[in-house]
Amino acid sequence: xxxxxxxxxxxxxxxxxxxxxxxxxxxxxxxxxxxxxxxxxxxxxxxxxxxxxxxxxxxxxxxxxxxxxxxxxxxxxxxxxxxxxxxxxxxxxxxxxxxxxxxxxxxxxxxxxxxxxxxxxxxxxxxxxxxxxxxxxxxxxxxxxxxxxxxxxxxxxxxxxxxxxxxxxxxxxxxxxxxxxxxxxxxxxxxxxxxxxxxxxxxxxxxxxxxxxxxxxxxxxxxxxxxxxxxxxxxxxxxxxxxxxxxxxxxxxx
Amino acid sequence: xxxxxxxxxxxxxxxxxxxxxxxxxxxxxxxxxxxxxxxxxxxxxxxxxx
Numbered sequence: 087x088x089x090x091x092x093x094x095x096x097x098x099x100x101x102x103x104x105x106x107x108x109x110x111x112x113x114x115x116x117x118x119x120x121x122x123x124x125x126x127x128x129x130x131x132x133x134x135x136x137x138x139x140x141x142x143x144x145x146x147x148x149x150x151x152x153x154x155x156x157x158x159x160x161x162x163x164x165x166x167x168x169x170x171x172x173x174x175x176x177x178x179x180x181x182x183x184x185x186x187x188x189x190x191x192x193x194x195x196x197x198x199x200x201x202x203x204x205x206x207x208x209x210x211x212x213x214x215x216x217x218x219x220x221x222x223x224x225x226x227x228x229x230x231x232x233x234x235x236x237x238x239x240x241x242x243x244x245x246x247x248x249x250x251x252x253x254x255x256x257x258x259x260x261x262x263x264x265x266x267x268x269x270x271x272x273x274x275x276x277x278x279x280x281x282x283x284x285x286x287x288x289x290x291x292x293x294x295x296x297x298x299x300x301x302x303x304x305x306x307x308x309x310x311x312x313x314x315x316x317x318x319x320x321x322x323x324x325x326x327x328x329x330x331x332x333x334x335x336x337x338x339x340x
Numbered sequence: 341x342x343x344x345x346x347x348x349x350x351x352x353x354x355x356x357x358x359x360x361x362x363x364x365x366x367x368x369x370x371x372x373x374x375x376x377x378x379x380x381x382x383x384x385x386x387x388x389x390x
Contacts, residue, residue: 126369134362135348145351148358152365191375195368203361210357308369315376322383335384 102181104321105330111314112338118311125304132297140294146210151298153203154281155305156196157225161263163193163309164228167235168260171253181317183249184324186256187239188316192309194232200225212276220269221277224262231259245324 100106133151140147167189173182204222205215216222235252242248270279281290281298288295325331349355 130362134358144354146354146357148351149361152361156365192372195372199365199368202364206357206361210354312372312376315373315380319376319379319383322380322387326383326387331387335387339384 102179104181104184104325105334107181108318108321108330108334111318115311115314115318118307118314122304122307122311125300125307127304129297129301129304133301137294137297138291143211146207149203149207150281150294151301153200153207154298155302156199156203158302159305159309160193160197160200160225160228161266162306163189163196164232164256164260164263167193167256171256174249174253175257181321183246183253184317184320185313186249186252188313188320190232190235190239190252191316192312194229194236196305196309197225197229197232201229208276217276219275219277220273221266221275224266224269228262228266231255231262235259 101110130151134148137148137151139145167186170182170186170189173179174186201222204225208217209215235255238255239248239252242251267280269275270277281288290298322331322335349359351358
């Protein structure tokens with residue numbers, strides 16, 4: 087147990103080194119892509135064609151297989167970014183800053199997905215595309231925070247300083263996550279309560295719940311795939327003057 | 341066969357909402373991958389020039 091823990095700790099520290107990360111990531115990236123594709127295809131097929139129709143909402147509820155996983159992912163990515171930011175501020179690990187920047191573009195695209203699919207779902211069920219409801223408004227704020235993070239990083243030329251500034255913004259901005267999560271409990275909203283909760287069993291039937299779980303795993307795998315892709319690009323860009331980058335690229339192109 | 345296909349596409353009048361969301365998620369996923377690969381190609385080209 088102790089031995090494997092030490093091994094894991096050593097691996098974690100090693101991954102902080104850009105050359106080691108770059109070499110290791112080239113091995114896992116095809117697998118992440120493949121598994122993301124399998125889980126997403128299976129989840130969408132199951133959710134759209136196999137899962138039973140909802141007795142109240144009819145077929146329109148099937149948007150849940152896109153909306154809920156992307157909502158969970160957009161919040162998870164922000165928490166991940168805040169952790170990266172914390173590591174960057176405290177330990178000044180170079181790779182954590184790169185990770186934060188790489189995750190931001192994925193996070194904003196999934197937040198946009200939540201807002202758009204939520205709006206499309208709102209029209210047939212609530213009769214409106216948008217309401218200034220606590221859940222919707224707090225998610226819109228999350229979208230703006232993501233945009234601010236990306237904007238701030240691009241305006242500061244020195245990458246280390248940019249990473250530091252964005253880290254602080256991510257640490258402060260993470261306060262929006264509990265607000266989004268609890269908005270349906272704290273305020274009276276049109277939005278339904280959370281579909282996934284850690285403390286209670288799901289209120290949905292397993293026929294509907296299982297494909298949702300498969301979609302969620304697929305979305306997480308896609309995030310891992312995209313993060314690795316973006317992080318590799320970030321590493322190449324920032325370390326382009328180093329010899330190991332040229333060697334690694336030559337080795338890859340052979 | 342045609343009836344089943346029609347049911348899947350129309351979904352009792354909700355098909356437009358569901359299929360729009362499916363297309364949008366597909367677009368988001370594809371664009372993410374496309375931009376990452378395009379950036380990689382650009383970076384590799386610029387590094388090889390050095």
